[in-house]
Amino acid sequence: MASETEVAAMRRAIAVSALGLGTTSPNPPVGCLILDSGGRVVGEGFHRRKGEAHAEGNALAAAGHAARGGTAVVTLEPCNHVGRAPACRALLIEAGIARVVVAVIDPTSRGAGGVAELSREGTDVEVGVLADEAELVLGPWLTAVGRGTPFVTWAYCADAEDHRQVPGVDVHGYDAVVGSDGHLREGVPGGHGETFVLPGELSRDAPEMALRALYAAGVRSLLVLGGRGLAELFAAAGLVDEVLVCLTGRAASLPGGELPFSGFRISSVRRLEDHVLVQAQREDPLFRAK
Numbered sequence: 465m466a467s468e469t470e471v472a473a474m475r476r477a478i479a480v481s482a483l484g485l486g487t488t489s490p491n492p493p494v495g496c497l498i499l500d501s502g503g504r505v506v507g508e509g510f511h512r513r514k515g516e517a518h519a520e521g522n523a524l525a526a527a528g529h530a531a532r533g534g535t536a537v538v539t540l541e542p543c544n545h546v547g548r549a550p551a552c553r554a555l556l557i558e559a560g561i562a563r564v565v566v567a568v569i570d571p572t573s574r575g576a577g578g579v580a581e582l583s584r585e586g587t588d589v590e591v592g593v594l595a596d597e598a599e600l601v602l603g604p605w606l607t608a609v610g611r612g613t614p615f616v617t618w619a620y621c622a623d624a625e626d627h628r629q630v631p632g633v634d635v636h637g638y639d640a641v642v643g644s645d646g647h648l649r650e651g652v653p654g655g656h657g658e659t660f661v662l663p664g665e666l667s668r669d670a671p672e673m674a675l676r677a678l679y680a681a682g683v684r685s686l687l688v689l690g691g692r693g694l695a696e697l698f699a700a701a702g703l704v705d706e707v708l709v710c711l712t713g714r715a716a717s718l719p720g721g722e723l724p725f726s727g728f729r730i731s732s733v734r735r736l737e738d739h740v741l742v743q744a745q746r747e748d749p750l751f752r753a754k
């Protein structure tokens with residue numbers, strides 16, 4: 465069973481993993497902490513973008529020799545393939561890590577997963593630690609890879625006609641952002657690097673096919689800004705996963721001012737300056753951490 469120190473380290477790894485949101489795709493946002501043999505934090509890392517070191521590699525580099533005999537606490541199963549980065553399973557073994565604590569198993573592992581191989585090689589491995597909390601960051605990526613279309617968040621202002629900016633909604637955590645004009649841009653301009661090429665426009669015809677094309681381009685999370693139009697096409701096709709609505713208290717004074725929450729449940733309500741931001745998620749999310 466994970467110790468209190470390991471659970472606290474996992475919470476920190478989950479928080480740190482979110483620094484990769486908006487730039488890691490098509491790779492997942494992952495965080496990792498290294499504890500030395502006495503349980504002290506000696507390294508921390510996250511994955512920033514495809515082609516760069518994985519979270520485990522960054523955390524091990526920060527820990528150096530202090531990792532020997534220690535524990536790696538990581539939000540996603542260490543990979544077991546040599547891709548653009550070396551296999552994390554091999555890096556952990558080389559660094560002399562004695563125990564690996566994992567939140568969520570990687571559904572995309574190629575060949576035998578890192579967890580199976582680490583156990584086979586004699587490393588003590590524990591899986592499922594704070595999986596539901598890790599899902600707060602990994603959930604959209606897991607949903608996207610399970611379905612083959614990006615996780616779609618629809619944000620709009622219930623009481624305003626201009627939806628280009630929804631107060632309280634920050635575009636940086638999303639791979640791509642689209643407004644009602646259909647124009648696509650990265651949430652972090654240039655954040656995914658040069659190989660990530662977005663189509664200029666999101667087609668209004670065949671919304672599912674348009675989303676599949678975005679997935680093929682590497683997009684795992686999409687923010688749709690707008691009260692009506694494009695967003696409604698996605699909603700009607702059951703392709704919206706999350707809704708963010710800004711309310712100013714001038715209730716439903718405009719067409720579209722109602723909350724389209726059929727099939728959704730409110731997951732948070734926050735008061736921000738002069739408005740309220742309501743977040744709602746599907747009642748039947750495709751992915752749930754086990």
Ligand SMILES: Nc1nc(O)c(N)c(N[C@@H]2O[C@H](COP(=O)(O)O)[C@@H](O)[C@H]2O)n1
Binds near residue numbers: 490517546
């Ligand atoms: N455990 C883990 N930590 C990370 O930091 C990661 N980015 C991943 N990603 C897994 O490896 C695949 C990407 O491999 P390359 O970077 O292209 O070599 C990705 O599909 C995940 O399965 N895993």
